[in-house]
Amino acid sequence: MAQAKTRVGEQRPGGRAERVRTSVLEAASDLLSEVGYDRLSVDEVAERAGVHKTTVYRRWPTKAELVAEAAQVHSDEHIPIPDTGSLLGDLQVLAAGVVAEVGSVAGARRSRSIVAAASSSGDLDVELHAFWAHRMAATAPVVERAIERGEVPAGSDPNLIIEALVGPIWLRLLLTGEPIDKAFAHRIAELVAAGATRPA
Amino acid sequence: MAQAKTRVGEQRPGGRAERVRTSVLEAASDLLSEVGYDRLSVDEVAERAGVHKTTVYRRWPTKAELVAEAAQVHSDEHIPIPDTGSLLGDLQVLAAGVVAEVGSVAGARRSRSIVAAASSSGDLDVELHAFWAHRMAATAPVVERAIERGEVPAGSDPNLIIEALVGPIWLRLLLTGEPIDKAFAHRIAELVAAGATRPA
Amino acid sequence: MAQAKTRVGEQRPGGRAERVRTSVLEAASDLLSEVGYDRLSVDEVAERAGVHKTTVYRRWPTKAELVAEAAQVHSDEHIPIPDTGSLLGDLQVLAAGVVAEVGSVAGARRSRSIVAAASSSGDLDVELHAFWAHRMAATAPVVERAIERGEVPAGSDPNLIIEALVGPIWLRLLLTGEPIDKAFAHRIAELVAAGATRPA
Amino acid sequence: MAQAKTRVGEQRPGGRAERVRTSVLEAASDLLSEVGYDRLSVDEVAERAGVHKTTVYRRWPTKAELVAEAAQVHSDEHIPIPDTGSLLGDLQVLAAGVVAEVGSVAGARRSRSIVAAASSSGDLDVELHAFWAHRMAATAPVVERAIERGEVPAGSDPNLIIEALVGPIWLRLLLTGEPIDKAFAHRIAELVAAGATRPA
DNA sequence: TCATAAACGAGACGGTACGTCTCGTCTTGTG
DNA sequence: CACAAGACGAGACGTACCGTCTCGTTTATGA
Numbered sequence: 001m002a003q004a005k006t007r008v009g010e011q012r013p014g015g016r017a018e019r020v021r022t023s024v025l026e027a028a029s030d031l032l033s034e035v036g037y038d039r040l041s042v043d044e045v046a047e048r049a050g051v052h053k054t055t056v057y058r059r060w061p062t063k064a065e066l067v068a069e070a071a072q073v074h075s076d077e078h079i080p081i082p083d084t085g086s087l088l089g090d091l092q093v094l095a096a097g098v099v100a101e102v103g104s105v106a107g108a109r110r111s112r113s114i115v116a117a118a119s120s121s122g123d124l125d126v127e128l129h130a131f132w133a134h135r136m137a138a139t140a141p142v143v144e145r146a147i148e149r150g151e152v153p154a155g156s157d158p159n160l161i162i163e164a165l166v167g168p169i170w171l172r173l174l175l176t177g178e179p180i181d182k183a184f185a186h187r188i189a190e191l192v193a194a195g196a197t198r199p200a
Numbered sequence: 201m202a203q204a205k206t207r208v209g210e211q212r213p214g215g216r217a218e219r220v221r222t223s224v225l226e227a228a229s230d231l232l233s234e235v236g237y238d239r240l241s242v243d244e245v246a247e248r249a250g251v252h253k254t255t256v257y258r259r260w261p262t263k264a265e266l267v268a269e270a271a272q273v274h275s276d277e278h279i280p281i282p283d284t285g286s287l288l289g290d291l292q293v294l295a296a297g298v299v300a301e302v303g304s305v306a307g308a309r310r311s312r313s314i315v316a317a318a319s320s321s322g323d324l325d326v327e328l329h330a331f332w333a334h335r336m337a338a339t340a341p342v343v344e345r346a347i348e349r350g351e352v353p354a355g356s357d358p359n360l361i362i363e364a365l366v367g368p369i370w371l372r373l374l375l376t377g378e379p380i381d382k383a384f385a386h387r388i389a390e391l392v393a394a395g396a397t398r399p400a
Numbered sequence: 401m402a403q404a405k406t407r408v409g410e411q412r413p414g415g416r417a418e419r420v421r422t423s424v425l426e427a428a429s430d431l432l433s434e435v436g437y438d439r440l441s442v443d444e445v446a447e448r449a450g451v452h453k454t455t456v457y458r459r460w461p462t463k464a465e466l467v468a469e470a471a472q473v474h475s476d477e478h479i480p481i482p483d484t485g486s487l488l489g490d491l492q493v494l495a496a497g498v499v500a501e502v503g504s505v506a507g508a509r510r511s512r513s514i515v516a517a518a519s520s521s522g523d524l525d526v527e528l529h530a531f532w533a534h535r536m537a538a539t540a541p542v543v544e545r546a547i548e549r550g551e552v553p554a555g556s557d558p559n560l561i562i563e564a565l566v567g568p569i570w571l572r573l574l575l576t577g578e579p580i581d582k583a584f585a586h587r588i589a590e591l592v593a594a595g596a597t598r599p600a
Numbered sequence: 601m602a603q604a605k606t607r608v609g610e611q612r613p614g615g616r617a618e619r620v621r622t623s624v625l626e627a628a629s630d631l632l633s634e635v636g637y638d639r640l641s642v643d644e645v646a647e648r649a650g651v652h653k654t655t656v657y658r659r660w661p662t663k664a665e666l667v668a669e670a671a672q673v674h675s676d677e678h679i680p681i682p683d684t685g686s687l688l689g690d691l692q693v694l695a696a697g698v699v700a701e702v703g704s705v706a707g708a709r710r711s712r713s714i715v716a717a718a719s720s721s722g723d724l725d726v727e728l729h730a731f732w733a734h735r736m737a738a739t740a741p742v743v744e745r746a747i748e749r750g751e752v753p754a755g756s757d758p759n760l761i762i763e764a765l766v767g768p769i770w771l772r773l774l775l776t777g778e779p780i781d782k783a784f785a786h787r788i789a790e791l792v793a794a795g796a797t798r799p800a
Numbered sequence: 801t802c803a804t805a806a807a808c809g810a811g812a813c814g815g816t817a818c819g820t821c822t823c824g825t826c827t828t829g830t831g
Numbered sequence: 832c833a834c835a836a837g838a839c840g841a842g843a844c845g846t847a848c849c850g851t852c853t854c855g856t857t858t859a860t861g862a
Contacts, residue, residue, distance in 0.1 A: 017837095088400065118816090136376065163369050166371060178363075254850095454845095456812080518774075567771035568763040574774060596791065
């Protein structure tokens with residue numbers, strides 16, 4: 001019955017598996033944005049994806065794992081590595097990128113969900129850590145170029161500077177609830193850039 | 201059974217209510233440290249506290265609220281407001297305090313649980329935000345004194361500086377999983393102090 | 401909500417537990433008669449009983465156990481121990497009783513279900529065996545009295561005679577599908593009575 | 601994989617269909633003896649037979665039908681029609697045959713499975729009844745010869761006598777759980793023979 | 801001191817969601 | 832074209848935990 005549908009819409013049933021994967025992740029991601037981790041149910045994800053619950057469980061043994069993958073779909077590619085010519089400029093672009101990611105209501109809910117999912121499963125925070133290690137490594141060049149330009153003293157830790165930039169944004173998201181906007185991104189980038197270029 | 205115990209140990213049952221409150225919060229706090237928010241069940245809290253489940257629900261309508269109170273008990277008092285005479289010194293003490301709070305395995309689990317609990321309940325993140333607003337306000341004087349001393353330019357935002365200090369620590373706790381130790385506290389304090397005292 | 405209902409209809413919630421037990425067993429028994437063991441679902445039993453699924457599972461850990469108890473409710477009381485004065489008469493009454501129990505469409509379905517359930521679960525056939533041991537013991541006096549009257553030689557095994565009487569009826573029910581009626585009861589009783597009273 | 605095996609062992613792929621049929625039925629029969637109807641899964645039967653699940657479903661639309669056929673494989677031919685010269689002797693041989701069939705652990709499990717399977721499917725108990733009708737007809741001559749010999753009064757119903765002989769054995773198997781052994785076969789044959797030869 | 805309100809113990813229940821199992825169908829590719 | 836391989840739909844199973852409700856008992860306090 002439900003399978004008949006696929007016959008209608010898709011001439012190329014060759015990729016059923018992939019189609020299922022995609023539609024499930026999309027449904028999960030949407031629900032995540034709408035209701036957050038806690039009130040997301042696997043059953044509803046399945047229904048939205050036009051797929052049966054068991055099919056979801058076949059691929060993602062756990063709600064947490066499903067959410068983990070769904071949540072990363074969005075943030076996976078969008079790490080822009082700016083090269084404006086100055087550390088301040090680069091940091092501002094980076095900060096603006098993070099703000100764009102987590103600043104919206106939906107983005108915030110989705111981002112919070114990753115943390116909740118990781119809290120639920122020991123395996124997941126390993127994955128989360130790996131994801132962030134990758135992310136940090138990908139953005140480190142911004143600082144390394146600043147070192148090459150002489151803006152930042154040699155021996156400075158790129159990671160530390162990126163953490164100082166990103167940390168406060170997530171602090172607002174997860175703990176203080178203060179507004180996350182471009183102005184904030186701007187100011188935190190200024191503070192960090194100043195600290196990095198003019199150390200004690 | 202549980203009632204028999206109280207009879208044995210305490211001749212002056214005048215404070216039963218308070219005793220119950222305390223033992224439940226303690227049990228909750230312990231469990232939080234041991235297994236985290238997700239795998240903490242109200243039933244087990246009750247059992248550990250030597251109290252019946254219904255009694256717990258009578259006071260804390262929700263698991264999230266119970267956890268919220270239990271988790272805050274620990275961090276409530278320990279906000280040391282240092283006054284070492286220099287911004288760097290003060291920030292280092294502050295950072296060290298946060299590290300001490302969330303750096304241990306138990307403390308990390310407990311801290312993560314607050315976030316998870318807040319994610320589960322709209323009411324709770326309001327409380328969490330209020331708690332953090334209070335905390336920020338309490339630590340702001342550190343920056344204000346630095347401004348008075350002329351270390352930091354007038355017009356600087358105390359909150360921003362505190363956020364820059366604390367954010368990276370929580371980033372490590374919740375997202376990157378990098379080690380949280382005194383050295384890290386030291387270095388992040390240096391970076392932020394430099395940025396605050398020598399702005400662009 | 402559903403619990404408010406109890407307030408309306410029943411002043412004495414004290415007997416709730418028993419009421420639940422009864423209504424669930426009744427619902428299960430009905431469904432057993434209607435659709436048989438295989439197509440009986442715990443969920444539907446619960447719904448019919450006006451009770452939630454989890455409540456059913458609280459008392460009967462397994463569908464098989466639920467069915468076992470439900471099925472036995474019916475046959476529990478209906479073991480008439482006749483005393484007509486002759487073995488033949490007694491056996492005819494006994495056989496007629498069994499026929500009445502399993503001869504109807506509903507009774508047949510219910511009875512078959514017991515066997516199916518027992519075949520599915522090691523625990524259950526223990527229970528089933530115990531039930532039958534009790535039943536055999538309860539009907540043995542019929543033969544013992546015949547021995548006392550001198551109708552049946554001393555040393556005859558009461559169980560064997562009862563088994564010879566009852567076995568063929570269940571054979572028809574479970575295997576051959578031949579009609580189970582009073583005439584059959586009559587004839588099998590005659591055969592067994594003859595064999596018991598005039599051994600080789 | 602499975603195909604490779606067959607290719608190796610058998611030069612004559614013409615009989616593949618038959619080979620598949622046989623190995624599936626054998627696997628099913630084995631599993632039946634080992635775990636019984638309920639815990640037998642089509643998937644496992646297929647795996648044991650070195651065949652894919654779909655192949656099984658192609659031939660046996662239903663688990664019940666597969667089991668029905670598999671179970672009968674064993675009892676299909678082995679109905680020995682004795683002719684010892686006396687009713688008692690013949691009945692004892694017959695009873696011993698049944699005991700041999702269902703008395704072992706594996707045989708019991710297999711036999712019980714037939715009943716369970718028949719309960720699951722309306723079509724199956726029709727087949728089961730037919731099988732038993734055939735079986736009864738095949739064994740009726742034992743009684744008919746006794747009538748010709750004058751051992752048993754003319755007009756006696758052969759079926760009834762066979763049922764009286766076989767029923768108690770299945771009663772023990774399916775309901776009471778009492779031991780099924782040669783001694784029991786002997787005694788039940790005696791009782792029935794007596795009843796048949798010396799009616800009231 | 802004793803009555804009475806408040807809090808508690810005990811335990812069943814409704815409800816939601818989880819994750820599992822197995823049956824039987826359907827798709828896709830391969831010999 | 833039949834089959835291997837395996838994903839899928841369907842639906843039930845049994846579990847865990849949440850939060851609610853009732854009833855009977857203990858504890859604290861005020862008349």
